[in-house]
Amino acid sequence: MPLTPVLTSRWGADQSWRLSTYESMDGYAALRTALSMSPDELVTSVKDSGLRGRGGAGFPTGMKWSFIPQPKPGETPTGPAALPKYLVVNADEGEPGTCKDLPLMMADPHSLIEGVIISAYAIRSHLAVIYVRGEAVHAHRRLMNAVGEAYAAGYLGRDILGSGYDLELIVHAGAGAYICGEETALLDSLEGYRGQPRLKPPFPAVAGLYGAPTVINNVETLASVPFVVRGGAEWFKAFGPEKSPGPKIYSLSGRVVRPGQYEAPMGTTMRELLEMAGGVRPGHELKFWTPGGSSTPYFTPEHLDVPLDFDSVAAAGSMLGTTALMVFDETDSIVEATLRFTQFYAHESCGKCTPCREGTYWLVQILQRLVDGQGTAQDLDLLVDTCDNILGRSFCALGDGATSCISSSLKYFKDDYVALLPPEEQARLGRSLRLEPVGAAS
Amino acid sequence: MSALPGSMEGALTTGLDDSPVLPAPADLPPLTEQTRIEAREIIARYPVARSALLPMLHLVQSYQGYVSPEGVALCAEELGLTKAEVGAVATFYTMYKRRPTGRHLVSVCTNTLCAVLGGQRIMDALSADLGVHHDETSADGSITLEHAECLAACDYAPVVTVDYEFYDQQDVESARALVQALRRGDKPHPTRGAPLTDFRGVSRQLAGFSQHADEAAAAAAVDAPGEYGPTLAGLRLAAERGESAPEMQGPEQPPADAEEPRETVRPSGDTGETPGKEAADARVAAADNPAEEAGAAQSHPDKGAEYGRGRPAGGLDRSGTGTPAQSEPAGGYQGPGTGRTVEGRTPPKRKG
Numbered sequence: 001m002p003l004t005p006v007l008t009s010r011w012g013a014d015q016s017w018r019l020s021t022y023e024s025m026d027g028y029a030a031l032r033t034a035l036s037m038s039p040d041e042l043v044t045s046v047k048d049s050g051l052r053g054r055g056g057a058g059f060p061t062g063m064k065w066s067f068i069p070q071p072k073p074g075e076t077p078t079g080p081a082a083l084p085k086y087l088v089v090n091a092d093e094g095e096p097g098t099c100k101d102l103p104l105m106m107a108d109p110h111s112l113i114e115g116v117i118i119s120a121y122a123i124r125s126h127l128a129v130i131y132v133r134g135e136a137v138h139a140h141r142r143l144m145n146a147v148g149e150a151y152a153a154g155y156l157g158r159d160i161l162g163s164g165y166d167l168e169l170i171v172h173a174g175a176g177a178y179i180c181g182e183e184t185a186l187l188d189s190l191e192g193y194r195g196q197p198r199l200k201p202p203f204p205a206v207a208g209l210y211g212a213p214t215v216i217n218n219v220e221t222l223a224s225v226p227f228v229v230r231g232g233a234e235w236f237k238a239f240g241p242e243k244s245p246g247p248k249i250y251s252l253s254g255r256v257v258r259p260g261q262y263e264a265p266m267g268t269t270m271r272e273l274l275e276m277a278g279g280v281r282p283g284h285e286l287k288f289w290t291p292g293g294s295s296t297p298y299f300t301p302e303h304l305d306v307p308l309d310f311d312s313v314a315a316a317g318s319m320l321g322t323t324a325l326m327v328f329d330e331t332d333s334i335v336e337a338t339l340r341f342t343q344f345y346a347h348e349s350c351g352k353c354t355p356c357r358e359g360t361y362w363l364v365q366i367l368q369r370l371v372d373g374q375g376t377a378q379d380l381d382l383l384v385d386t387c388d389n390i391l392g393r394s395f396c397a398l399g400d401g402a403t404s405c406i407s408s409s410l411k412y413f414k415d416d417y418v419a420l421l422p423p424e425e426q427a428r429l430g431r432s433l434r435l436e437p438v439g440a441a442s
Numbered sequence: 443m444s445a446l447p448g449s450m451e452g453a454l455t456t457g458l459d460d461s462p463v464l465p466a467p468a469d470l471p472p473l474t475e476q477t478r479i480e481a482r483e484i485i486a487r488y489p490v491a492r493s494a495l496l497p498m499l500h501l502v503q504s505y506q507g508y509v510s511p512e513g514v515a516l517c518a519e520e521l522g523l524t525k526a527e528v529g530a531v532a533t534f535y536t537m538y539k540r541r542p543t544g545r546h547l548v549s550v551c552t553n554t555l556c557a558v559l560g561g562q563r564i565m566d567a568l569s570a571d572l573g574v575h576h577d578e579t580s581a582d583g584s585i586t587l588e589h590a591e592c593l594a595a596c597d598y599a600p601v602v603t604v605d606y607e608f609y610d611q612q613d614v615e616s617a618r619a620l621v622q623a624l625r626r627g628d629k630p631h632p633t634r635g636a637p638l639t640d641f642r643g644v645s646r647q648l649a650g651f652s653q654h655a656d657e658a659a660a661a662a663a664v665d666a667p668g669e670y671g672p673t674l675a676g677l678r679l680a681a682e683r684g685e686s687a688p689e690m691q692g693p694e695q696p697p698a699d700a701e702e703p704r705e706t707v708r709p710s711g712d713t714g715e716t717p718g719k720e721a722a723d724a725r726v727a728a729a730d731n732p733a734e735e736a737g738a739a740q741s742h743p744d745k746g747a748e749y750g751r752g753r754p755a756g757g758l759d760r761s762g763t764g765t766p767a768q769s770e771p772a773g774g775y776q777g778p779g780t781g782r783t784v785e786g787r788t789p790p791k792r793k794g
Contacts, residue, residue, distance in 0.1 A: 003680035004687035012677050015665060084489075096553050096592035103673040106634070127489065134500075134537045135549075135593060137606040137644050138635035144650075145664045170487055173648040175496050176536030178591065192495035192521075194534040210490055231690040238688050247687060250676075253596035254555050260597045260675025276679055294554065294592075326555050326596065340554035344591050350534075 001268040003276065004239060006247040007223050008263045011107035017142045019149040022110035028155055030226035034118040035163040042122035046225065048233035050245045054100075055090055055181075055218030056292065056321045058244065058310035061225075067205035068123045068213045083212040087120040087128040088190065091143075091219050092174055092181040094133055095293035096344060097324030100249040101219035103261055105132070105139040108223070109146035113169065115222035117155060118229060120167050123215050127168050131186055134174040144171050178348035182396045183216040185350065196352045197396035220249060240266030244309040244320075252277045254327035255284060267307035270299070273325065284329040288413070292321020294341045295401025297408035298334075318408070334413045335420060338405045339367040345402035356399030359390040363406065370420050377428040380417055384410065466510050467542060473505055473512055481520050484650060491521055495531055497649045499538050504645035504653075508539040537648075539586070544579040546624050547641045549590035549603045550617070556592075561600040564617045565589050571618055584625045586641075597672035598633070605644045607632035610669070634670065636663035 010016050010025050022028070034042055047062030068085055071077035089112070093101040105112060112130070120128045132140045147169055150156045158166045172190060179185045180195040187209050189195035208214025224246060228236050237245045248266045250273050253259045257278025264273070270289065280286050288298045291308060297318040299306070306316045313320040328337060346360035363386055369375050387403035394400070410417065418426055480501055485494040495517060502513030509532045517528045532538045539547075550565040551557075565587075572580045572587055579586040595601045598610035602617050609620055610633040623630050629638040643653040654660040680686060 002685035003676055003683065004685070005677050005680050006687045008677050009687070011670075012674055012681075017664070093594045094592060097555060097596050098592075099594045099596045099598075102594050103670075107670075107673060133594065134535075134648055135590070135603070135606050137647060138608065138632075141636060141647060141664060144647075145660075171650070172493075173497065173500065173650070174535075175499065175538055175648075177534060189496065190493055191490065192492035192531065194531055235688065235690055251597060253599060254559070258672075258675050258679075259599070260672035262676035262679070264676075276676065324596070328558065332558050337554045337558065340552075340557055344553055347591060 001264050001272055003262060003264055004247050005263050006227055007104065007108075007111065007220065007249055008261060010111070011103070016107050017109055017146060019110060019146065019153060022108070026230065027110055028114055030229040031114050031117055031155065032161060034121060034229050035161060035165060039122045039124055042118065042229070045233055046122070046228055049228045049236040050233070050243065051221065051224055051228055051236065052244050052246075052310060053218055054220035054224070054248070054322070056095070056295075056319070058320060061217065061221055064205065064217070065119070065123050065215055067203070068215060069206065070124060080206050080213050084127065085123050085125040086209040086212060086214040087116060087123060087125045088183075088186065088209060088214055088216045089116060089128065089130040089219060089222060090181060090183060090186055090216055091130050091132040091136075091139075092178075092186060093136070093219070094178045094181050095295060095322055095324060096341060097251070097253060097290055097293045097326040098322040099251050099253065099324065100261060100322065102133075102136050102139045104219055104223055104249070105136075105143050109139075109143045110150065111223045111226060112143070112219055113146055113150050113155070115225040116169060117160065117167055118225050119215070119217065119222055121165055123213075125215075126166050127170070129170045129172050129190060129209075131172050131174060131180070131190055134176050140171065140173055147171055177350070178344075179350040179396075179398060182398065185396065186216065187214065194350070196350045197398075199395060240268075241307065241309050241311070243311055248308075248323055250308065250323045250325060252325045252327065254289075255281050255286075255329040255332070256327050257281055267309040267312065269305050269307055270325065271304040273308075274304070274327070280327065280329055284331065286327065287330045287332060288328050288334055288337075288409075290321075290324060290326045291318050293324040294326075294344065295319070295397070295404055296321040297404045298412060300412050318404075333371075334409045334416050335367065336371055338409045339364070339371050341405045342367055342402065345398065349398060349402075353394035353396075353399065355390045355393040356402065359386050359399065360402050362386055363390075363402070367406075370417060373420060373422065375417075375421050375425065377421065377425045379421075380410065380414070380429075466512065470506050470510065470542070473502070473510075473516055477501065477505055477516065478520065480649070480651065481516065485520065487650070492523070495521060495523075495528065496535075499528075499532055499535075500645045501649035501651075503539065503543075504642045504649055504651075507543045507642055508541055536591075541577075542579070543641050544586040545584050545640050546604050546638075547586045547588065547606070548621060548624070549588050549593070549606070551591070551593045551595075551599070551601050551603075552589040553592040555596050556600040559600045560613055563614050564600060564602060564612055567614045567618055568621055571621060580625070582625065585621060597675075604632070604638060605641050607635040607638055607644075609633055631666075632668070634668035636666045 013021050013025065015021050043062055043065045046065065051061045052058040053061055069081040071081045091101055091105065116128050130143060132143060154161060156167055156169050160167060174180050174189060177195045180189045182197050183204060184198035184200065185195040187204065188198065190209060204214040204216055206213060239246050244266050246266055247263055250262045250264060250268065252262060252273060256274065259277065262273055262276050286301050288300055290296055291299055291313050299318055303316055306312055308320060308323060310320045342360065342363045346364045349356045349360050351357045363383065366379050366383055370379055383406055387406050390399045391403045392400065418429060481498050484497045484501065485491045488494055498517045499509055502509055502516065506513060514525050514528045514532065518525045548568065550561055550568065552561045552565050568587055569575055572585055574580055574587050577588050593601055593603060595608055595610065600612055602609045602612045602620065604624065620630055631637060639653055646653040652660050654663060
């Protein structure tokens with residue numbers, strides 16, 4: 001696959017974050033097109049493009065929009081259809097390894113704003129909120145400035161470009177809580193509460209912000225929308241596989257020669273991306289990597305040729321997540337890496353659900369004693385057992401995500417765990433382990 | 443001095459908070475009528491008043507450097523909440539500080555990726571230099587040190603932030619020098635982001651206000667230069683290799699789905715050549731690069747449109763003769779529709 005800069009195409013321009021630059025590079029052309037279409041046509045167009053959410057879950061964007069209850073022609077709306085609709089942008093980027101949305105908002109904030117206006121128009125919303133991670137003051141600053149420019153130019157506010165359509169856009173800063181990247185926790189936070197997930201259903205499409213129908217989309221998803229409108233569904237589908245098409249920003253970090261953002265079609269492989277990034281640092285070799293952040297099960301060198309799209313990665317036993325490709329080499333300890341990630345989940349668990357709150361705490365204790373060389377043969381079983389009691393037993397995906405690095409590291413690198421055990425504990429392993437020791441079976 | 447204290451027993455049970463119950467320091471700047479006016483401005487932004495609580499807590503920090511008991515009371519009064527309700531929110535979020543913050547907040551990422559690349563060593567060194575641990579302030583009041591979770595800048599790892607402005611690709615020595623400069627009262631320019639102010643100034647921005655006295659300073663903060671190598675790595679490599687996205691269809695071509703009426707009402711200018719593209723093309727022309735010209739000459743305007751339409755696998759040959767050895771200067775714009783997709787680089791569509 002070649003590099004295909006689309007979302008990143010303007011990033012190198014002089015003062016790319018300024019409205020004048022954006023307008024000189026086709027900026028807000030898609031908005032004019034969109035405002036000449038009906039909202040329903042836009043939803044259909046985005047559905048046809050096959051665009052799937054870039055925040056990690058990969059839900060089809062057009063379908064999400066179509067879930068918003070809309071008044072039927074000729075009828076007096078009742079229930080959710082009678083309420084205002086809201087568009088909320090999830091710009092609370094914080095999944096370890098993920099670093100695509102902040103650069104996008106730094107370099108090209110108007111592409112997000114244009115996507116927001118088009119998308120809000122499509123779901124008939126008149127208020128949109130961009131919830132930006134609080135620590136991201138640099139991106140927040142550029143975004144605030146860009147929103148000001150867009151209001152002054154008539155792209156936001158009343159009667160946008162003479163279309164009769166009104167939209168207000170608020171930039172709202174968070175305050176440092178990873179959980180607020182979970183969409184219902186984000187809504188609670190935006191309403192001025194502790195950021196804790198809500199039970200679904202009802203889904204936000206029916207009862208979201210202030211109990212009204214709400215679409216929550218990721219930054220990269222919305223920034224893709226103007227290109228779908230301008231290039232058309234067929235053009236968009238020409239990138240990558242049919243069921244998860246489009247250009248995608250892959251973020252490479254860690255033990256590579258040139259870490260950074262590489263935009264390529266969905267379905268590009270890690271082998272290709274590593275080559276673009278100059279490979280693993282000289283004299284070292286790839287040991288493990290994440291396809292989409294710390295919540296996605298690790299991959300190994302044997303997965304280098306897995307096409308990195310939603311379906312192929314799932315079929316290979318992990319998740320595409322946010323295409324945050326963290327690269328580790330043979331000098332990095334998988335158990336220590338896993339401990340660090342687990343400490344992160346323990347810190348960021350919101351405390352609402354007992355399995356996640358208590359389970360992540362105990363996982364840290366077990367991993368810490370393993371790293372300290374004080375583990376026992378039973379500890380590996382205990383890790384598996386604890387993960388079993390967290391996975392699927394909490395409101396949101398944070399708990400599930402916390403188990404991914406542990407389960408997958410035990411699957412691929414059990415020898416590394418065993419090597420940390422005291423010799424007498426290693427001797428006891430054969431009888432106590434539920435899992436077969438690596439290399440012993442088949 | 444904590445607004446939201448824990449108890450000794452609670453700390454023993456949870457290990458979460460052992461901050462003593464102390465009154466606010468005497469030298470704390472007061473919250474004024476102006477603070478209330480600004481709080482009401484924040485409330486007016488939202489359809490439901492309580493949504494203003496997070497920005498209001500940032501506002502309190504912009505005056506006092508932490509969430510003081512007085513600040514909690516102000517938020518409660520303005521929103522019609524109890525102090526306990528406000529406290530419950532303030533204690534949930536990492537960025538709301540429970541003790542007065544030093545002039546600068548230094549955060550060291552010690553999440554996995556930064557940690558293996560040196561972030562933990564940086565944290566340990568700064569902790570030793572300052573004589574403080576996580577979430578403590580140096581004796582001179584200049585620096586509050588904390589370890590941070592992933593700061594979403596992994597491609598710049600390991601990172602340190604000061605008042606949330608980024609200092610990228612740090613090591614122990616550079617981070618120590620940075621902190622020494624801060625303690626002297628210097629403000630080294632961040633790698634990316636605006637000129638450094640202080641923790642309270644940045645809190646003001648997070649509350650949704652400008653932290654700058656005049657528009658020129660605000661514009662300078664927005665336009666501040668920085669080093670963006672990793673952000674632009676893929677874009678620069680694409681330019682080097684002459685790779686680009688498939689071209690969008692130009693206005694002279696028939697729309698892809700002409701039977702749909704919406705296609706016919708598109709403004710004619712929406713996919714046309716723009717000043718920005720022309721400028722980019724001019725930069726390429728000015729590069730005076732024969733290889734690039736050859737590459738451009740061989741690329742037919744329609745080639746991009748064929749991208750992904752089942753071209754033979756042989757088309758992936760990367761040593762094709764159409765390969766430009768060098769392209770436009772790094773950072774130059776090469777957007778979709780610049781029509782320079784080089785033959786031999788258009789890949790086959792992956793089987794869905």
